[in-house]
Amino acid sequence: MRADWAGNPITAEDDATAGAISDFVGGFVGYEERAANVLAAAQANPSNMLANAYAGALHLFLETPDAPSLARPWLDRAAANVAGTTERERITLAALAAWADGDMPRAIALGREGVAAHPADLALAKITQYHQFNRGDAPGMLAVGHMVVGGRPDLAHSHGMLAFGFEQCHMLAEAEDAALRAVAIQRREPWAHHALAHIHLTQGRIAEGRAFLEDMADSWTDLNSFMLSHNWWHYALFAISQGDFGAALRAYDERCWGLEKGYSQDQIGAVSLLARLEIAGVDVGDRWEDVGAHLAPRTGDFVNGFLSLQYLYGLARSGRGRAAAEMMDGFRARAEAPAEDRAVWAEVVLPAAEGIAAHAAGDWSRAADRLGEALPRLWEAGGSHAQRDLFEQLWLDALIRCGRLVAAQQALERRRGFEPMSVPSNRALAGVYADLGLPGEAGAAEARVRAALAELD
Structure with missing residues (x-):
């Protein structure tokens, strides 16, 4: 046989x-x-x-x-x-x-x-x-x-699958062991590379993670658009954390957006990167327009709540207000539809959708309220820790913009625990501490920004 x-x-x-x-x-x-x-x-x-x-x-x-x-x-x-x-x-x-x-x-x-x-x-x-x-x-x-x-046990892909399971369970030491075992068996194992990128990001090993992906990139040949664009998406996250926004934009333009513009995973990667860059204070130019044009057919797409949330944000940020409003109506209908996952849509996805729609519209207080309600259970809608972090960043941005500085300080310092030298987080902390009347803490955050940027020179 x-x-x-x-x-x-x-x-x-x-x-x-x-x-x-x-x-x-x-x-x-x-x-x-x-x-x-x-x-x-x-x-x-x-x-x-x-x-x-x-x-x-x-x-x-x-x-x-x-x-x-x-x-x-x-x-x-x-x-x-x-x-x-x-x-x-x-x-x-x-x-x-x-x-x-x-x-x-x-x-x-x-x-x-x-x-x-x-x-x-x-x-x-x-x-x-x-x-x-x-x-x-x-x-x-x-x-x-x-x-x-x-x-x-002899196949690298088996260990790569195990590694990502460990990583999603927050068992990072075990995840790293499994991913390194996969790469030892076969260097070309992009899913294991992906698992290691998650581990490096979660542990704040930013320079190491970026260097690792750069070293592995020559093996990413003949991959489908998701795997190729997604590993470069992780590379861009490291670059953003380092404050190397030019590298992140180049990764977006040359490696992430443009491979399969009609594919769901490529679309949400683009939405996520543009949103994170904007939160970090980067002018992304007219890039939203092209993404929005390819999201236009998605207004009735509620196959997966995690995906649909990002379609909504991309439509709203690209100026397609009518399409975004139509999609919001769809979220409400989906939350009421009889299905075994109705509770997730009603109690998690819908408030998240209302929160990101409010963020895109500049209604910072409502965005903070609704995203804050959804975040503790957002894992139920799918996505990885790194992917769902977009919604925490939107929530944090809304907190700062509506003046809820105490809550923002708490969340930002928690983030510093796993990403101590992040340029965007420390810049945000510097502003928050200055507004809270804590110049010493603001200066310390600014010093961390300068130190992180100096590492790029």
Whole structure:
């Protein structure tokens, strides 16, 4: 029997189909463009169940409202050809069908069941971790990571998946060990690079994190737009923290925005970077306009609350007030719609949406109130710690602008605990302390800014 890239037996009638399935598995877990090769194989071989199931998965990963309908013909064709397939392949199809139906608890349960029984199934593990990530289930991600390391400890991608599970559980020492193990097995493991970027950022190892990504960047060849743009997005975060705003803007222009302007993840990366740069006091020019033009079709997109929040902010900041207002109506409707995740939309996503809409409109007090309400539970809407930090930065900016300086001082000093030399944070602290009548503390913050900038020379 033929096997896929990770060594799992597969039902494939010929070498070409088997090769395309292997390309999907290896390409998918490695964020490589070759994963899309399975589309042509499924089209050419409509009777192969797994090729068609994976083709359906690629359409589901579009993260658009019409993704399930685009995936359905491929999944239906797969379902018509289950005879003679393996149990592992049938579990994969069932998990993808549940995803297409919007039954995420079932999709996750089937994914965990499948990986527990077949721990070398890195593709199903990656899909399952993706769902858990979108629902804020970091311990679930960690459990799946342990499974695949048990199944294929020789593969760098297994350790990369484990590393990110550890990182999202705030277990940073364990995360670093796993990520470094991945890179030791195979230097080209961009997801492990990504996990290390998270660790460096969280621990305030800014110069080290930036240098590490610069050193690894030559290995980021033939990656899909998300992985390539996202690792450069992390690079830009380090540059912003160092006060190297020119480097951050160059990363935005040359590495982050422009690869796949219609793709959800590339869009939210652009929104997030522009917002962070503006909060840091950088003039981003007319860059919002191009982002907003590509966000215009998203006004009715509520596939994922974490994504939708950033679509909203980008629409508002690009001057598309009518589209942003229309999207706010959609948030309210989604929060009232009967669904198993209704509470998250009503109690977390909606107040966050109202807060960022208020921020974009300059209503600082309302922005501080509504974002402050949402932040303690924002993890339930998905996204990583680093990604969700955008909303804390918007909240902090609103606190300062509406004069709630005591609250701002408390939050900024907490941030200094993990990012002591951040130029934007220390500049904000200097202003807050000056306004609070604490010139000594303001001077100390200004001195930290000067020291951080001197490191760039």
